[in-house]
Amino acid sequence: MDWQWLWNKKIGECVGKSEILNMEIPVAATEITAWNQVIFDHQLSMIASEMEDALSTLDMVVGKALGLDEEDIQTIQGDLRTDPFLIGIRPRYPGTVTRKQGFRSGLDSEDRYS
Secondary structure, eight states, X not given: OOOHHHHTOOTTOOOOHHHHHTOOOOOSHHHHHHHHHHHHHTXXXXXXXXXXXXXXXXXXXXXHHTTOOHHHHHHHHHHXXXXXXXXXXXXXXXXXXXXXXXXOTTTTOTTTTX
């Protein structure tokens, strides 16, 4: 069974309806085992854990470059998780979509207040 096209998709890339409908259904025991392994490897909890580990490693690298010791970095990470104001601050990760707010038209027109 050829699932290579699915594995080659990038985060944020769409999988079309026709691709999903034309996807092969695992029938043999080896195919089912392979499919179950793909599902197991891509569980949200495992992916989130890997992402947190990568971010912690990145925090350590950046913190050391800024002259912070490990205790300072852990304090900042804790503050970002618990502080009522800082908890709302999140980085924009690749593949995430933010709500775009457009400019209101007509605010600069001459007859706005007439």
